[in-house]
Amino acid sequence: MIQMEQSPPPALLLDKVDVAYRTRGRDMRVLSKVSIRIEPGEAYGLVGESGCGKSTVALTVLHTLPGNGHVLGGKLEVAGRDLRRLDAPALRHMRAHDISMVYQDAGRALNPSMTVGRQLLEVFEVLGQGGQEAVERAHAMLARVQISGPARVMASYPHQLSGGMQQRVVIAMALAKDPSLLILDEPTTGLDATVEAEVLDLVADLRRDFNSSILFISHNLGAIASICDRVGVLYAGHLVEEGPAQQVFSDPRHPYTASLLRCLPKAGLTKRKSALETIPGFLPPPGAIIKGCCFAPRCSMARQRCHDESPPAYDLGGRQSACHYHDHVDFIAGKDLRPVVVSAPAAARQPALALDAVSKTYHVGGQPLHAVRDVSMTLQPGQTLGLVGESGSGKTTLARLLLGLVAPDAGGRIELDGEALAPTAAERPTEHVKAMQIVFQNPDSALNRAHTVRHLIGRALSRLAGLRGRRLREEMMRLVGAVRLTERHLALRPRQLSGGLKQRVAIARAFAGNPRIVVCDEPTSALDVSVQAAILNLLAELQDQRQVSYVFISHDLGVVRYLADRIAVLYLGRLMELGPAEAVFTGPHHPYTEALLSAVPSHTGRRNERIKLKGEIPSPLNPPSGCVFQTRCPRKVGEICETTEPPMQSEDDHGIRCHIPRAELGRLTPAHP
Amino acid sequence: MGKAIGRFVLKRLGLAVLTLFLLSIVVFAGCMVLPGNVARAILGPFADQRAVDALNHQLGADRPALSLYWEWITKLLHGDMGTSYTFRAPVAPFVRDALVNSLKLAALAFVIVVPLSILGGIVAALFAGRWPDKLISLTSLSLTVIPEFVSSIALLLIFAIWLRWLPLSASFPADAGALTQIYYLLLPCLPLVIVLFGYFARMTRAGVVEAMASDYTRTAILKGLPRRTVIIRHVLRNALLPTITVIASQTSYLIGGLVVVEGLFRYQGIGSLILTAARGKDFPMLQGGILTIGALFIAAVLIADLIFLLVNPRTRTSLR
Numbered sequence: 004m005i006q007m008e009q010s011p012p013p014a015l016l017l018d019k020v021d022v023a024y025r026t027r028g029r030d031m032r033v034l035s036k037v038s039i040r041i042e043p044g045e046a047y048g049l050v051g052e053s054g055c056g057k058s059t060v061a062l063t064v065l066h067t068l069p070g071n072g073h074v075l076g077g078k079l080e081v082a083g084r085d086l087r088r089l090d091a092p093a094l095r096h097m098r099a100h101d102i103s104m105v106y107q108d109a110g111r112a113l114n115p116s117m118t119v120g121r122q123l124l125e126v127f128e129v130l131g132q133g134g135q136e137a138v139e140r141a142h143a144m145l146a147r148v149q150i151s152g153p154a155r156v157m158a159s160y161p162h163q164l165s166g167g168m169q170q171r172v173v174i175a176m177a178l179a180k181d182p183s184l185l186i187l188d189e190p191t192t193g194l195d196a197t198v199e200a201e202v203l204d205l206v207a208d209l210r211r212d213f214n215s216s217i218l219f220i221s222h223n224l225g226a227i228a229s230i231c232d233r234v235g236v237l238y239a240g241h242l243v244e245e246g247p248a249q250q251v252f253s254d255p256r257h258p259y260t261a262s263l264l265r266c267l268p269k270a271g272l273t274k275r276k277s278a279l280e281t282i283p284g285f286l287p288p289p290g291a292i293i294k295g296c297c298f299a300p301r302c303s304m305a306r307q308r309c310h311d312e313s314p315p316a317y318d319l320g321g322r323q324s325a326c327h328y329h330d331h332v333d334f335i336a337g338k339d340l341r342p343v344v345v346s347a348p349a350a351a352r353q354p355a356l357a358l359d360a361v362s363k364t365y366h367v368g369g370q371p372l373h374a375v376r377d378v379s380m381t382l383q384p385g386q387t388l389g390l391v392g393e394s395g396s397g398k399t400t401l402a403r404l405l406l407g408l409v410a411p412d413a414g415g416r417i418e419l420d421g422e423a424l425a426p427t428a429a430e431r432p433t434e435h436v437k438a439m440q441i442v443f444q445n446p447d448s449a450l451n452r453a454h455t456v457r458h459l460i461g462r463a464l465s466r467l468a469g470l471r472g473r474r475l476r477e478e479m480m481r482l483v484g485a486v487r488l489t490e491r492h493l494a495l496r497p498r499q500l501s502g503g504l505k506q507r508v509a510i511a512r513a514f515a516g517n518p519r520i521v522v523c524d525e526p527t528s529a530l531d532v533s534v535q536a537a538i539l540n541l542l543a544e545l546q547d548q549r550q551v552s553y554v555f556i557s558h559d560l561g562v563v564r565y566l567a568d569r570i571a572v573l574y575l576g577r578l579m580e581l582g583p584a585e586a587v588f589t590g591p592h593h594p595y596t597e598a599l600l601s602a603v604p605s606h607t608g609r610r611n612e613r614i615k616l617k618g619e620i621p622s623p624l625n626p627p628s629g630c631v632f633q634t635r636c637p638r639k640v641g642e643i644c645e646t647t648e649p650p651m652q653s654e655d656d657h658g659i660r661c662h663i664p665r666a667e668l669g670r671l672t673p674a675h676p
Numbered sequence: 677m678g679k680a681i682g683r684f685v686l687k688r689l690g691l692a693v694l695t696l697f698l699l700s701i702v703v704f705a706g707c708m709v710l711p712g713n714v715a716r717a718i719l720g721p722f723a724d725q726r727a728v729d730a731l732n733h734q735l736g737a738d739r740p741a742l743s744l745y746w747e748w749i750t751k752l753l754h755g756d757m758g759t760s761y762t763f764r765a766p767v768a769p770f771v772r773d774a775l776v777n778s779l780k781l782a783a784l785a786f787v788i789v790v791p792l793s794i795l796g797g798i799v800a801a802l803f804a805g806r807w808p809d810k811l812i813s814l815t816s817l818s819l820t821v822i823p824e825f826v827s828s829i830a831l832l833l834i835f836a837i838w839l840r841w842l843p844l845s846a847s848f849p850a851d852a853g854a855l856t857q858i859y860y861l862l863l864p865c866l867p868l869v870i871v872l873f874g875y876f877a878r879m880t881r882a883g884v885v886e887a888m889a890s891d892y893t894r895t896a897i898l899k900g901l902p903r904r905t906v907i908i909r910h911v912l913r914n915a916l917l918p919t920i921t922v923i924a925s926q927t928s929y930l931i932g933g934l935v936v937v938e939g940l941f942r943y944q945g946i947g948s949l950i951l952t953a954a955r956g957k958d959f960p961m962l963q964g965g966i967l968t969i970g971a972l973f974i975a976a977v978l979i980a981d982l983i984f985l986l987v988n989p990r991t992r993t994s995l996r
Contacts, residue, residue, distance in 0.1 A: 067894060067898070098898050108891065111891040113892055113895070114910050115988075173895075
């Protein structure tokens with residue numbers, strides 16, 4: 004521990020900080036002896052799964068713990084000032100000058116009933132600046148976060164801006180006071196990959212111009228790797244590993260870090276090659292008495308000593324690990340995982356799903372809005388079609404069309420096993436309805452909170468499979484076993500289950516009627532990586548056993564690559580590229596696909612030169628002429644792009660809608676082997 | 677933006693006309709099926725049957741319903757509410773005087789209860805879980821469940837009979853000035869304040885608690901703004917939106933639903949006017965009174981929606 008600082012004090016210093024939440028008269032410890040030191044100008048990443056205490060660190064630093072949370076002990080300093088001794092005016096002063104925070108969901112961080120300008124000006128108002136000077140500084144600040152037309156944005160209300168714009172405004176607000184410490188709590192979660200990449204680029208750029216230190220909290224290892232110098236890994240309120248980001252991610256010295264990294268679907272890994280690794284077991288509940296190492300119960304290399312003796316933070320020269328056996332952590336060699344899907348895809352069978360010229364036009368204020376325009380594709384039984392595109396590209400509308408929640412425009416045709424489907428679910432016979440099911444992103448809102456798991460699954464079985472009595476009970480046990488739940492879970496209600504378990508219930512519900520097609524709408528994007536891996540494994544297994552087809556919507560290209568056999572890329576309701584997953588990922592690519600792929604941050608820190616898309620996705624009410632992508636296309640050829648919609652150029656079952664000859668289209672060098 | 681609001685108001689006015697039309701049918705039909713005979717009610721049980729028939733004919737009560745309705749509604753559209761059966765005089769002045777009285781009572785109750793309950797709700801929310809919150813929440817909840825006729829009697833006993841601070845009757849002298857009128861109306865106001873306080877205060881408390889827990893409030897706190905500014909500028913504006921709607925929905929109760937209070941305090945409001953009319957089978961008076969309350973209620977809701985619209989930019993831009 005350093006007693007005297009000669010040079011400027013660290014921007015943030017946490018020394019053996021303990022934080023607890025008090026519930027029913029008992030202190031539940033959520034942070035245990037956490038020590039973090041962030042030097043001026045340094046960017047520090049904090050990773051870990053939900054419930055590990057990442058956000059509690061931020062709340063503690065900002066002194067905004069909920070009413071029942073309090074710091075039990077340790078030292079907390081911001082720029083050399085003891086946070087625990089500040090009185091209210093001093094705390095306010097510190098917030099006004101020294102610390103800023105950006106959190107997830109910028110839309111909610113902005114006051115809905117005040118203009119953006121008013122909210123931005125407040126930052127200067129607190130600093131005692133007003134009038135024209137403040138307005139000019141606000142304009143300059145918005146320009147710094149690459150907002151063109153600051154005056155227009157200042158006059159807007161938050162809901163009139165897109166998610167990416169909102170996040171820029173919040174970042175501008177946070178940086179306006181030139182803070183010594185900027186805390187970013189999941190700033191890109193919920194944003195599209197392209198927008199996420201832009202925000203990350205922006206933060207990286209601004210780092211160079213401002214002197215702020217950064218505490219970057221995220222479960223997205225790629226995002227952390229692209230911004231941070233050093234990284235800390237939190238598990239159950241303990242800092243289990245810390246060190247330079249590159250080293251920690253390429254050569255982890257704690258089994259938890261290693262397991263987290265192994266859960267990620269690596270480039271090139273697909274369901275046909277190997278199952279994903281998961282972390283068995285659960286996070287200890289807050290307040291649990293932990294003897295020995297906190298990760299020991301879930302650790303594959305735990306020995307007796309790990310259960311008895313709490314590991315100290317071993318100093319490994321510039322990095323530390325809280326593992327007795329930090330020398331033995333073997334990152335590369337996981338367990339031998341067998342491929343999930345063994346059966347090879349049989350070609351030229353009757354497709355399970357066929358779409359022919361399907362469109363959906365909404366009418367907004369008398370104007371036509373082409374949410375989905377002229378989409379044709381097929382999906383074989385037992386295969387997965389990945390639907391990829393930014394928000395507003397028509398992915399969700401397409402899913403709704405399949406399920407019959409909205410009726411397609413006349414002229415389009417959707418076929419299930421060669422039989423034409425009625426436009427809406429209400430007109431479809433029961434067997435068609437049960438043949439098409441959906442798993443939603445958020446199982447919380449998809450499952451009725453008032454019912455038990457037994458009721459939820461039982462109802463699906465009686466409604467969709469028409470089962471009663473003993474046969475229903477037998478089938479329920481089979482289904483529950485198939486999604487790896489146990490009989491014990493049947494009596495519980497959704498709120499008593501973790502996110503992953505809830506998603507299993509939702510999957511069981513969808514599979515109750517033995518569906519032919521399951522639409523998975525971002526089924527893992529609300530889940531932690533280890534739980535995501537388990538759910539992806541489960542989906543792959545169920546697919547193999549039951550020859551069910553998936554329409555898999557996700558903005559996470561790594562996840563899509565793992566599960567998909569075919570990929571469709573949508574932009575403004577138009578199909579831009581369609582082909583076998585391997586071909587879509589290796590190229591040649593449509594310029595849009597190429598931009599999407601290049602936007603993915605990789606946790607190895609090596610990132611392809613990102614292809615920047617200009618501007619925002621145009622309004623579907625007023626789509627560009629010619630090729631819908633021409634306004635943002637980095638490879639626009641010329642006039643032809645503005646006048647003529649390019650045809651689908653197809654070769655080997657891989658179609659690309661572009662004027663550029665196939666041979667000249669880009670191929671990305673893979674980010675990692 | 678201005679155009680959008682204009683269109684919104686026009687649309688709502690159209691709906692209001694339709695609502696009033698339907699209400700007129702319901703009211704009229706209701707009067708038709710009320711038991712008893714108009715002239716018999718007026719002339720008394722011992723009157724000669726011929727006299728009763730003659731009066732019925734004179735009043736037009738013996739004609740078919742549809743033609744009666746048509747006559748009534750066309751007159752109404754020309755501003756003529758008809759002639760009272762009981763008083764043999766035009767209905768409109770009665771309704772107008774009663775309405776003015778009711779509005780005075782309602783306005784006074786509003787002026788007292790709205791600031792008081794909003795303030796109470798805010799204080800309770802800011803001290804959520806601590807003693808001021810417990811005190812306010814418990815008091816308001818217990819007060820809300822006391823019906824106004826019970827509290828009226830209690831208040832009358834305490835303030836008018838024992839303490840003799842306030843007059844027993846609310847009927848102020850004809851030449852009374854504004855302050856004297858308020859003095860007379862204070863006592864009948866209190867039961868209303870008691871009933872509404874808990875409702876408004878709890879609504880406000882819920883809104884403020886939610887806004888205090890919101891991310892935008894945290895943003896404001898983390899800007900280093902003083903607590904006062906955070907609450908006034910960021911919390912209240914969003915927190916009071918639901919309260920506005922609730923307050924507006926209570927206007928019809930305050931204006932037309934005070935039969936008991938008006939009766940107890942011998943006050944000539946529109947509630948007691950309607951009650952008297954219903955008892956005396958004075959249909960023109962009854963119909964005129966109810967339609968007036970209906971129109972007032974619709975106007976109150978429209979005004980509340982407009983306020984909601986003006987303070988809530990999200991609904992403002994979603995207008996088409």
